[in-house]
Amino acid sequence: MNGIWIYTTYDGKSAATKTIDIKSTEDFGQENQAINLHPDFKYQSFEGFGGSLTEAAAYTWKQMSEELRSEFIYYYFGKDGIGYTQARMSLDSCDASLGNYSAMDDENDINLDSFSLIRDEEYVLPFMKAINKETKEPVTVMLTPWSPPPFMKTNGQKNQGGKLKKEYRALWAEYFCRYIEEYRRRGVNVTRISIQNEPAATQKWDSCCYSAIEEKEFLRDFLYPALQRHGLKDLEIYIWDHNKERAVERAMEIIDEDTEKMISGIAFHWYSGDHFEALAMLQERFPDKKLIFSEGCVEYSKYLAGNQLANARMYGHDIIGDLNSGASAFIAWTILFNSEGGPNHVNNLCEAPIMYDLKSKTLEKKLCYTYIGHFSKYILPGSKRIGMSKFTDRLDVTAWERPDGKLVVVIMNRTNEEMVVFLRIHHQVLEVTLPGDCIGTALI
Numbered sequence: 230m231n232g233i234w235i236y237t238t239y240d241g242k243s244a245a246t247k248t249i250d251i252k253s254t255e256d257f258g259q260e261n262q263a264i265n266l267h268p269d270f271k272y273q274s275f276e277g278f279g280g281s282l283t284e285a286a287a288y289t290w291k292q293m294s295e296e297l298r299s300e301f302i303y304y305y306f307g308k309d310g311i312g313y314t315q316a317r318m319s320l321d322s323c324d325a326s327l328g329n330y331s332a333m334d335d336e337n338d339i340n341l342d343s344f345s346l347i348r349d350e351e352y353v354l355p356f357m358k359a360i361n362k363e364t365k366e367p368v369t370v371m372l373t374p375w376s377p378p379p380f381m382k383t384n385g386q387k388n389q390g391g392k393l394k395k396e397y398r399a400l401w402a403e404y405f406c407r408y409i410e411e412y413r414r415r416g417v418n419v420t421r422i423s424i425q426n427e428p429a430a431t432q433k434w435d436s437c438c439y440s441a442i443e444e445k446e447f448l449r450d451f452l453y454p455a456l457q458r459h460g461l462k463d464l465e466i467y468i469w470d471h472n473k474e475r476a477v478e479r480a481m482e483i484i485d486e487d488t489e490k491m492i493s494g495i496a497f498h499w500y501s502g503d504h505f506e507a508l509a510m511l512q513e514r515f516p517d518k519k520l521i522f523s524e525g526c527v528e529y530s531k532y533l534a535g536n537q538l539a540n541a542r543m544y545g546h547d548i549i550g551d552l553n554s555g556a557s558a559f560i561a562w563t564i565l566f567n568s569e570g571g572p573n574h575v576n577n578l579c580e581a582p583i584m585y586d587l588k589s590k591t592l593e594k595k596l597c598y599t600y601i602g603h604f605s606k607y608i609l610p611g612s613k614r615i616g617m618s619k620f621t622d623r624l625d626v627t628a629w630e631r632p633d634g635k636l637v638v639v640i641m642n643r644t645n646e647e648m649v650v651f652l653r654i655h656h657q658v659l660e661v662t663l664p665g666d667c668i669g670t671a672l673i
Contacts, residue, residue, distance in 0.1 A: 230252070230253035230654070230655070230657050230659065230673060231250070231251070231252050231253070231673075232250075232251045232252075232253075232636075232659060232671055232672050232673035233248055233249065233250055233251065233671070233672050234248070234249050234250075234251045234661045234669060234670075234671050235247070235248045235603070235669060235670045235671075235672070236661075236663065236664070236667050236668065236669030236670075237599050237600070237603065237667065237668050237669070238664050238666065238667050239537065239538050239541075239596055239666060241538075244596055244599050246599065251659050251660070251661060251671065251673075252659070253654075253657035253658060253659045254657065254658055254659075254660075255656065255657065255658070256653055256656045256657055256658045259651045259653060259658050261620065262620055262648070262649055262650055262651055263620055263650075263651045263652075263653050264617065264618070264619045264620065264624075264626055264628075264638065264640070264650055264651070264652050264653065265617065265618045265619075265653045265654075266615060266616070266617055266628050266636065266638065266652060266653065266654040267615060267616030267617065267618075267654075268615045268616070268630055268636065268654070269615075269616070270615055270616025271613045271614070271615060271616075271630070272555070272613065272614040272615070272616075273512075273555050273556075273557055273613070273614055274557065274611060274612070274613055275552070275557060275558070275608055275609075275610065275611070275612045275613070275614070275629065276314075276315065276369070276557050276558040276610055277312075277313070277314035277315045277369065277558055277605075277610040278311075278312065278313055278314065278315060278558070278559050278560070278561075278601065278604065278605035278608075279313045279314060279315025279316045279317070279368065279369075279558070279559075279560045279561070280305070280313060280315075280316065280317075280560060280561045280562065280563065280564035280581075280582070281316065281317040281318070281319075281325070281524065281560065281561070281562050281563045281564065282316050282317070282318050282353065282356055282357060282360070282563075282564065283318075283319060283323060283325035283326065283353075283563045284319075284322065284323075284325065284326040284327055284348075284349075284352055284353055285325040285326060285327070285563060285565075285566060285571060285572045285573060286325070286356065286563045286564055286565040286566070286581070287352035287353045287355070287356035288327060288352045288572060289565050289566060289567050289572070289585050290352075290356055290565055290585075291352055291355075291356075292567075292585070292587065293585060293590070294590070297590070297592065298359065300592070301565065301583065301585075301592060302359055302360055302363050303363065304583060304592075304594070304598075305360075305564055305583075306360055306363045306364050306368070307363055311598070311601060311602035311605045311606050312602075312605045312606045312607075312609070313368070313564075313605060314364070314366070314368060314369060314610055315368065315369050315370075315371075315558055315559075315560050316357075316360075316368045316369070316370050316371070316560065317370070317371045317372075317373060317523055317524070317560045318353070318357070318370055318371070318372050318373070318412075318417070319372075319373060319374070319375055319426075320372050320373060320374040320375075320405065320408050321374060321375065321376065321377075321378070321387075321408075321435070322375065322376075322387065322435050322574075323375040323426070323434065323435050324375070324432070324434030324435060324573055324574065324575055324577045325562075325563050325566075325571075325572075325573055325577075325579075326435075326573075326574055327572055327574060328574045329386075329387040329388065329435060329574065330348045331377075331378040331379070331387070332344050332345055332346055332348075332349075332404070332407075332408065333345070333378060333404065334378050334379070334380065336380040336381075339400060341400075341403060341404060341407055344404070344407055344411075346408075346411055346412075346415075354415055354417070357370075357415075357416075357417055358415075358416060361416060361418075367416065367417075367418035368418060369418055369420050369421070370412075370417055370418050370419045370420065370421070371419075371420075371421035371422065371423060371467070371496070371521070371523060371560065372408065372409060372412065372419050372421070372422050373422065373423045373425075373426050373470060373523070374405070374424075374425060374426065374437075375387075375426045375434070375435035375436060375437070376388070376391075376435040376436055376437045377393055377397070377401050377404070377437060378404075380397075381393055381394055381397035381400070381401055382394060382437060387434075387435045388432070388433060388434055388435060388436065388575070389431060389432070389433060389436065390430070390431030390432065390436050390437065390438045391431075391436075391437060391438065392437065392438050392439070392443070393437060393439070393443075393447070398446075398447055398450070398451045399451055399455075401447075401451070402447070402451040402452045402454075402455035402456075403455055405422070405452060405455065405456075406455050406456060406458075406459040406461060409422065409459075409461060409464070410459065410461075419464070420463070420464065420465060421464065421465040421466075421467060421493070421521070422464055422465070422466055422467070423466075423467040423468070423469075423470040423496045423523065424439070424444055424447065424448055424452065424466070424467070424468060424470070425437055425439055425444065425470065426470050426471075426524075427470065427471045427472075427498070428444060428469070428470070428471060429471055429475065430471065433575050433577075434573075434574070434575045434577060441478075441479055441482035441483055442482070444468060444479075444483055445482070445483045445485075445488055448466065448468070448483070448488060448491060448492075449487055449488050449491065452466075453466070453491045465493035465494065465519070466491055466492055466493055467492070467493060467494050467495060467496040467519075467521060467523070468480065468483050468484075468492055468494075468495055468496070469483075469495050469496060469497060470496040470497070470498070470523055470524075471497065471498060472497065472498050472499070472500050472501035472502075472504075473497045473498070473499070473501065473502075473503075473504035473505075473507045473508065474501045474502065474504045474507065476495055476497050476504075476507050476508070476511060477507050477510050477511060477514070479495075480495050480511055480514070480515060480518075481514070484515060484518070492518065493518065493519055494518045494519030494520060494521055494557070495511055495515075495518060495519075495520055495521070496521045496522075496523040497520065497521070497522060497523065498522075498523065498524045498525055499522070499524075499525035499543075499547050499551075500525070500528075503546075503547070503550055505550040505551065505553070505554040506554075508520055508551065508554035508555050508556065509554045509555065511555070512554070512555040519557045519558075520551075520554075520555050520556045520557060521556065521557060521558045521560065522547075522548075522551050522556050522558065522559045522560060523560050524560070524561070524562050525543075525544075525547060525561055525562060526561065526562035526563065526579045526580060526581070527540045527543060527579060527580040527597070528577070528578075528579050529570050529578045529579060529580065530577070530578070532580075534570070534580060537595060537596040537597075538596065538666060540580060540595070540596065540597055541595070541596040541597040541599070541600040541668075542600070542641065542643070543597075544561070544597045544600050544601055545600045545603075545625060545639075545641040545668055546625055546641065546643075548601070548604050548627075549625040549626065549627045549639065549641065550625070552604075552608075552614065552627045553614070553627050559604075559605075561582070561601065562579065562581070563579070563581050564581060564582065564583065565581050565583055565584070565585060566578075566579065566580070566581040566584050566585075567584065567585050567586070567587055568584050568585065568586040568587065568588075568593070570584075580595060580597070581595070582594070582595055582597050582598035582601060583595070583598055599668075600641075600668055603639055603668050603669070603670045604627075604639055604670075606670075607631075607637045607639070607670050607672055608629050608631070608637050608639075609631050609632060609633075611631070611632040612629040612630060612631045612632065612637070613629065613630050614627070614628070614629050615628050615629060615630050615636070616628075617638075623642070623643050623644050623648075624640055624641065624642060624643065624648070624650070624663075625640070625641040625643060626638065626639070626640050626641075627639050635672055635673060636654070636671075636672075636673040637670060637671070637672055637673075638652060638670070638671040638673070639668070639669070639670050639671075640661075640663060640668070640669050640670075640671070641667075641668045641669075642663040642664070642665060642666065642667045642668070642669075644665060644666075645665035645666050646665050647662065647663065647664050647665055648662070648663045649661075649662050649663075650662075650663060652671060652673070654673070659671065659673065
């Protein structure tokens with residue numbers, strides 16, 4: 230049994246990735262330092278990795294030279310890039326936009342005659358078109374609103390929370406459908422929607438609050454019927470789209486005998502901590518619902534930009550925890566920011582896996598880009614998670630079987646000590662060495 234071991238170390242300034250061949254030997258009773266792989270135990274199928282295509286990313290991309298634009302897209306979506314196949318896009322503006330905007334702002338326009346995507350056509354849609362030109366198949370898109378137009382809300386503005394006025398629920402559902410139809414006409418492969426981004430948070434940026442009953446009623450009585458009328462029955466609908474710690478309660482309050490057929494799954498973020506057990510409970514209670522990680526990033530308001538190892542480990546730890554708890558896709562936040570962590574119309578600056586320096590006109594790949602690649606390049610769409618056991622909690626480990634029959638094992642060493650690890654499978658053992666502060670991928 231042969232394979233390769235690809236591992237990355239970081240010396241505090243730069244990352245170094247090496248690839249070595251590995252070959253199995255007979256298992257003569259290896260007990261210690263073992264990671265056991267059990268391909269006979271199969272769990273969820275995986276649909277892919279990706280990131281958000283915000284106006285901030287599209288605007289920053291537009292500032293580059295044509296050559297650098299192509300290079301950037303290749304890094305994520307090209308043949309030798311990190312294998313992104315998924316994306317999330319905002320319906321109207323989000324915080325990672327140049328400012329608040331809506332496709333229609335006329336409260337008297339009940340037929341949506343003034344509806345226009347002129348704002349998206351300036352930056353976002355050309356960005357999406359260039360990405361799809363690079364990929365074999367159009368990128369799979371989840372479309373999510375951050376806020377309805379101001380006139381539809383109780384607080385009369387995009388920002389600072391507020392709620393959707395009851396008298397505008399039908400029009401907002403029609404607006405939702407119109408957005409999907411117009412995006413699809415322009416070649417955007419919208420296959421998923423979520424009802425509202427972070428519905429339990431009043432943010433200083435674009436936001437709108439829904440209680441569980443309000444989200445359920447809007448879905449059941451307005452959005453779902455509108456999607457059916459517009460022939461959008463193929464869309465997957467996701468609820469919650471917020472942090473993991475309250476995902477179980479939200480799902481139990483929304484999913485019932487009336488809404489069960491309407492809901493494809495639960496989307497979630499990472500900002501309130503691990504809560505991997507919550508995902509496991511969701512899988513147990515709702516085994517036919519998909520779990521989609523739809524947002525997570527390193528926020529400069531909470532974390533240091535210069536601590537690349539800690540920031541990259543956030544991704545490695547959360548990806549492994551989410552995948553091992555049942556996630557079917559992992560879509561990180563914006564794929565590109567400028568070197569300051571923006572633009573962002575409320576100064577909510579964040580790190581992206583790749584950042585563009587406006588002064589030097591250069592791209593910088595953060596360490597998290599490399600860490601994400603240890604998963605996204607090798608766990609291909611259609612892969613199945615397999616059974617695994619490990620000898621220590623000092624390692625984060627996930628194991629998968631790809632459609633081509635190869636096994637992928639991603640291991641992150643959470644210590645600064647070197648470890649020798651023995652991968653056991655079918656009475657064979659493959660030995661790999663993990664230097665301290667290392668992430669590695671075995672392809673067997």
